[in-house]
Amino acid sequence: MNVLNENMTEADVENVLLCFPHQPDSCPRAHRFLALKVPMYFLMLASILMTVFGNLLVIITISHFKQLHSPTNLIVLSLALVDCLLGCLVMPFSMVRWLERCWFLGDVFCKIHSSLDMTLSIVSILHLSLVSIDRYLAICEPLSYRMRVTNGTVAVCIAFIWLFSLTFSFGVVLSEVNITGLENLLMLNSCGGNCALIFNKQWGVIAALVAFFIPGTIMSSLYLKIFHVARKQAKVMSERATVRRTSCEMNVQSSEQRERKAAKTLGIVMGIFLLCWLPFFIATIIDPFLDFSTPVDVFDALVWFGYLNSTFNPLVYGFFYPRFQSAFKIIISKYVLHLRNASHLDTL
Structure with missing residues (x-):
């Protein structure tokens, strides 16, 4: 949001690159050394490609294998679609805006981009919360899980998440309630080629609560409960094995391994x-x-750290589960590498 400093000399002004050189009110373009700019473009393009193709692999895998058609994987499928859209529709434009510090696509598309950025980020975070709720019900209330959690129920929850996120994000950006009271600041710092989504004090708190702190609190609480229940179940099985050690020793070891793996996975998810x-x-x-x-x-940079959550999601929710690992190997070997010996691999 910075414009040319009034104290700059004429020589300095002549050396400043502008977003739109023929516009007198143009924003100054970022001056970055080529040795820094090229690696930054490379790293950000790599993260975009990983986000798109990693989540696309999850989408293809779940869609291809009927064994993966479950309520839990329906959430993961929808999450992968959201993260893939973020990588296609938001991250490339944000990359150019950051590195060049210019917006070349006009005010209308700036509002659309900002709204989509908010929408997809909120939808992604709310999907993570929905996964935590699903896992809580599956582990802590297993007897009623299959009756309460169906594909139809999950589809309704996903539709609600999308509707809420779209309404909230586009409503905030298009109504401009997030910049109420900041008119003077925006007027002083206005220039051609600027596209910044900022929040006043009230809406900064509201947006953070809705998009992160409330869903994050739900996730943390449920995962702590899941971890507690898993440890309790393992302890019960260990006590039973003490009475019947020879017949239950393998079950206890398997339970302890599952507990450690669950704790590790949940820790990675929250971390x-x-x-x-x-x-x-x-x-x-x-x-x-x-x-x-x-x-x-x-x-x-903080915005891009948030985007990276969408890059890591397919790694966490895909590569940490054995059935996904097997499915990924089949998809890659059969349809990407076209290996003949993988032609018979149609089921998990």
Whole structure:
């Protein structure tokens, strides 16, 4: 949101690159050394490709194998679709905006991009919460799980998540309630080629609560409960094995392995989620109270940390589960590498 400094000399002004050189009110373009710019483009393009193709692999895998058609995997399928759309429709434009510090596509598409960015990020986070609810019911209430959680129920929940996220995001951006009271600041810093989604104090808190802290609290609470129940079940089986050690020793070892794997997976899920999104939403809340003093590059970097959650989702929810690992190997070997010896692999 910065414009040319009034104290700059004429020579400095002449050396400044502008987003739109023929417009007197153009924003200054970012001046980055080529040795830094090229690696940044390479890394960001790599993360975009990983996001798109990683989630596309999850979509193809679940769609191809009927054995994976379950309520849980329907959520994972929808999550992969959301993250794939984020990689296709949002991340490439955000990459150019960050590295060039210019928006070349006009004000209308700026609002659409900002709305889609909010929508897909919120939908992705809410899907993660839905996965945690599904896992909680499956592990902590297994007797009623199959009756309460069906493909139809999950589809309704997914539709509600989409409807809520679209309404909230487009409503906030198009109504401009997020910049109420910031008119003078925006007027002073307005220039051609700027596209920044900022929040006033009230909506910075509201957006962070709706998009992160409430879903994150739900996820953390449920995963802690799941971990507690898993440990309790393993302890019960261990006590039973003490009485019948010879016949149950293998079951106890298997239970302990499952407990360790579950704890490891849940820890990775929450660790990646918090690492990717927590810094951004903390900055979203405190930046308005600091008169928007956070450097633009820092804020954009935090946005990309959040995007990386969509890059890691197919790794966490796919590669950590044996059935997905087998399915991925079949898909890659048969349809990507065209290996003959994989032609008979049609089921898991």
